[in-house]
Amino acid sequence: MSKYLLIESRDPFETNDVAYFFDLASSLAKEGNTVTLFLVQNGVLPARPSTRSKALSALSTAGIQVLADEFSLRERGIPANRLATGVKAAPLDVVIDQLAEGRKALWH
Amino acid sequence: MADRKTLTFALMDPPYENARTTTALRLIDIAVRRGFDVNVFAYEGAVNVPFAKQAPHANAVHGRDVGEEDHPNPKDWVAALFKEAEKRGSKIDWVQCGLCVDERGATEWVPGPRRGSPADLVKFAESSDNTLVIPTK
Amino acid sequence: MAKKILQVVETAYRATLEEQDDTVVWITHAMKGSGGDLHLLLRGNAVNYACKGQDASGLAFGEKKQTQPPRIADDVAGLIGKGVEVYIVEEDIAERGLERGDLISGLKPVERAGLPKLFASYDQVWHW
Known part of the structure; x- marks a missing residue:
C-alpha cells in the first residue's frame, strides 16, 4: 500500500469537481x-x-487525515478551534x- | 548535508491571478528554510512570476503612496527565496520554459532563474525525492 | 529506470486556440521525447480531447487567419502511437453524452473506482 497526499485548493461551493477529489480520497483509503x-x-x-x-467529517471517520492550512483559515476568518468535526x-x-x-x- | 532532500515544483499560473502562486512560493520558502534543495519548473504563465519589470504602485483606495503601500511583486519574493537558499547553503534551480518565455515576450527576470525546456522537468523528476505539480485551471 | 509517472489531465480547452495544443498533452509528448516514462489519464472535461470530429479551424481576427488550429485528438493519438498508455474515465465519458464510438481508438477505459489500482502502478501521479 502507498501513502498519498491529496491537496484540495478548491471548494464545493464553487466547484462540483471537489466531490471527485473527496471520492478519490475515500477510494484510496478503502484500498x-x-x-x-x-x-x-x-x-x-x-x-x-x-x-x-x-x-469532510465523513472522510475523517473513514480514516483519512483531514487537515486545513492554518494561514488559509486565518485569512478567511475561520477560527481553528471551531472547525467541522474531524478537521484539524x-x-x-x-x-x-x-x-x-x-x-x-496530487494537487486539485 | 548528506541526506539533503530535493523537491521539485512545477508551476503554471501567472502572477496576480490565483492564490496558487502564493501557495507555491510559501511551499518553496518552507523547503528552503529546511535546507532542502528545490527545483522549479515554471511552465506557461508561471514564467512571468520572476518577470523583472513588475513594479509596485501607490493605492489611492488605501490612501497610501507607493512607499507606504509596499505593494508586493512576486519577482521580489522569488529573489528573496534565492537569497534565503544561498544563506542556508541550499540551492534553487529555477527553470523557465523557453517556449513559454518566447510566446509571452517574458525574457527579463530577476537574477536566479535560467532558461530550459521540458527535458529539465524530466531530469528534475528523476533526480529529486518528490515532485508536486501545481496546475493552472 | 525512469520513474513511471501518470499525468492526469482534467482541464480542457484552456488557451488551446492560442497554444495550438493542450499544454499538458504537449509537455507529455516533449517529456516522453526526453526519456520520461509518462502516461496519461483523461478525466473530467478532458475526456472530450479523445472525441473524433473536433474542428477548431476557421478563426480569423481581421485579416489575420489562424492557419494551424489545434488538433488535440490527433495529439492524443500520437501519444498512443509513441507507446504512451492513455486511460480515460468511463463515467466522465458517459456523463458528457459520449459513446465509445465517438472516441479515437487505442484508449484504455478505467472506472473511477479503478483509479486507486491504476495509481498504485505508478511511482508518481501528477494531477494537472
Missing part, C-alpha cells in the same frame, strides 16, 4: 492506502461547520514533510 487530505486556499471554506462540511488546523509545513517522505502528491 488500504494512508491518505491525508490537505485543504488550502478556498479549499478550507467547507472546514467551517456547514452543510458542505459533512463530507495544520501548518503548510505538513505538505513539505509529506513530500519529503515521498508520498504520492
Whole structure:
C-alpha cells in the first residue's frame, strides 16, 4: 500500500469537481492506502461547520487525515478551534514533510 | 548535508491571478528554510512570476503612496527565496520554459532563474525525492 | 529506470486556440521525447480531447487567419502511437453524452473506482 497526499485548493461551493477529489480520497483509503487530505486556499471554506462540511467529517471517520492550512483559515476568518468535526488546523509545513517522505502528491 | 532532500515544483499560473502562486512560493520558502534543495519548473504563465519589470504602485483606495503601500511583486519574493537558499547553503534551480518565455515576450527576470525546456522537468523528476505539480485551471 | 509517472489531465480547452495544443498533452509528448516514462489519464472535461470530429479551424481576427488550429485528438493519438498508455474515465465519458464510438481508438477505459489500482502502478501521479 502507498501513502498519498491529496491537496484540495478548491471548494464545493464553487466547484462540483471537489466531490471527485473527496471520492478519490475515500477510494484510496478503502484500498488500504494512508491518505491525508490537505485543504488550502478556498479549499478550507467547507472546514467551517456547514452543510458542505459533512463530507469532510465523513472522510475523517473513514480514516483519512483531514487537515486545513492554518494561514488559509486565518485569512478567511475561520477560527481553528471551531472547525467541522474531524478537521484539524495544520501548518503548510505538513505538505513539505509529506513530500519529503515521498508520498504520492496530487494537487486539485 | 548528506541526506539533503530535493523537491521539485512545477508551476503554471501567472502572477496576480490565483492564490496558487502564493501557495507555491510559501511551499518553496518552507523547503528552503529546511535546507532542502528545490527545483522549479515554471511552465506557461508561471514564467512571468520572476518577470523583472513588475513594479509596485501607490493605492489611492488605501490612501497610501507607493512607499507606504509596499505593494508586493512576486519577482521580489522569488529573489528573496534565492537569497534565503544561498544563506542556508541550499540551492534553487529555477527553470523557465523557453517556449513559454518566447510566446509571452517574458525574457527579463530577476537574477536566479535560467532558461530550459521540458527535458529539465524530466531530469528534475528523476533526480529529486518528490515532485508536486501545481496546475493552472 | 525512469520513474513511471501518470499525468492526469482534467482541464480542457484552456488557451488551446492560442497554444495550438493542450499544454499538458504537449509537455507529455516533449517529456516522453526526453526519456520520461509518462502516461496519461483523461478525466473530467478532458475526456472530450479523445472525441473524433473536433474542428477548431476557421478563426480569423481581421485579416489575420489562424492557419494551424489545434488538433488535440490527433495529439492524443500520437501519444498512443509513441507507446504512451492513455486511460480515460468511463463515467466522465458517459456523463458528457459520449459513446465509445465517438472516441479515437487505442484508449484504455478505467472506472473511477479503478483509479486507486491504476495509481498504485505508478511511482508518481501528477494531477494537472
